[in-house]
Amino acid sequence: MPLGLEQKDPAAARAGEDEFRIEPTAINMGPSHPAMHGTIRLMLKLDGEKVVWADVEIGYLHRAFEKTVEHKTWNQAVPYTDRLNYCSPLINNVGYALAVEKLLGVEAPERCQYIRVIMSELSRVADHLTCIGASAMEMGAFTAFLYFIKAREYIWQLIEEVTGARLTISYTRVGGVTKDLPLNFGERFAFVAGKTREALAEVDALLSRNRIFLDRTRGVGVMPADRAVQYGFTGPMLRASGVDYDVRRNFPYLVYDRLRFEVPVATEGDNYARYRVRLEEMRQSLSIVEQALEGMPEGPVNVADPRVALPDKKDVYTNIEALMNHFKLLMPGHGIRPPAGEVYQAVEGANGELGFWVISDGSDRPYRVRVRPPCFALMSGLEEMIVGGQVADVIATFGSVNMIAGELDR
């Protein structure tokens, strides 16, 4: 029987107690709900419009990523990483490749490292555009959503020109990337960056001082800095709470230490602060890509190590050594075989620290791949952010977390 319809105790009613008190109502949001991006279930208890209790239930998009890749070769795991954070799949690819390379003790060539930075930052912009656009739309700002999704479309077209796919890109390989950037990439990026900056300026003008948007976001879903640290928050959510931590700067990987960028930090820890931080991060990311394009050297995009990278197709068809090398890398039981050991490699994903804890037993398949999804820590703190607020703000706060069920449930 629903809680709201419970029979009152007649004795208590006679005594005049609780006569006008309304029992809290239990409601269920999700797992299939238009505002629950992906699939997640919230059970709420409401006193009028106020949330008095919440329970977050995850796991609806669990597809055994970690179990599956234990049965694939090292490079076969790459397409599975695309599906972790499907808003910025390139960052997952890069994180996984870096972890395996650390195990192998190889380093991708410099040009490849620049390309990985460029593609990671493009993905970050696309991810933040989706997050702000979608959460603004859920608060009724449909125009911002349209502008941002249009800008994201330009970025995806650019990503498609490089990788051949919009979303399931599988762009990196252990020791490199599948292909070099197209020749006109610089011009194309300049066009896309222009369009994205236009959209950023327009949405900034539409939302940042908009009365309704301010009322819906300021002071809503507040997470103080000490609690954010307790929960292991990272990324824009942590920086919006006033803690200055960014993997790209604190533990530089690839060539981030050669690029100049600022890490935006806000102090309020509310939904508005997260919106501001994400907006500024996109501008920084575009500038990082511009710097990387300037500094990018010519050269190969794959390591020259025959134990790791496939030989050139032209050589495979014309000489026996390359043919043998090709087969040695692709036959079951051969392939890439990192020495036994384990590494933890973190990269700055769009939502925060994306960590790969990879264990190798010396065979051609990973012994264990553990993904530390940034959303997981964020979602464990969601309950604290929504209890005590209005039921309508649940959606606004949930939108600002930018939960991606693909990486949350793996």
Next chain:
Amino acid sequence: MAGSPAAVVSAGALAGVLAFLKDDPETGFAFLMDLAAADYLKFPSPRPGRFAVSYQLYSPKLGARLCVKAYLPAENPSLPTASGLWAGADWFEREAWDMYGIRFEGHPNLKRILMYEEFEGHALRKDYPLGRMQPLVPMRDAIDYEKVRQQSRRASNPS
């Protein structure tokens, strides 16, 4: 062994070590970035125990990371909970329980998190076969009223 270094701690000493690392002003490992388990059942070289739980810590004060690792036996693997030190450990420990069956003593709500309650076995253990079928479970109500009632009782009387 290749890769990142880890400090291996015995299961009995773990709680004290973690509390020291977090609370001592000289170390200040305020972040628990990750808590994950692994099963070494089929690992070629011998390990001190079948299971291992690793804690990836980060100290903003030292600007350093540290991996603390504890090995556990095959029978009744259990560790003291870290959820009193880091609130984020709550869900990570639930996942380690769900996937590997490692108990965390003193955990406030040690339930499955990614799988459903009726799931049999622990899916990421190396002896759990890849294609194993699970029994069907009966359909449930959209809202688990019993759970809501229990939870609200707990919320109103925290004892």
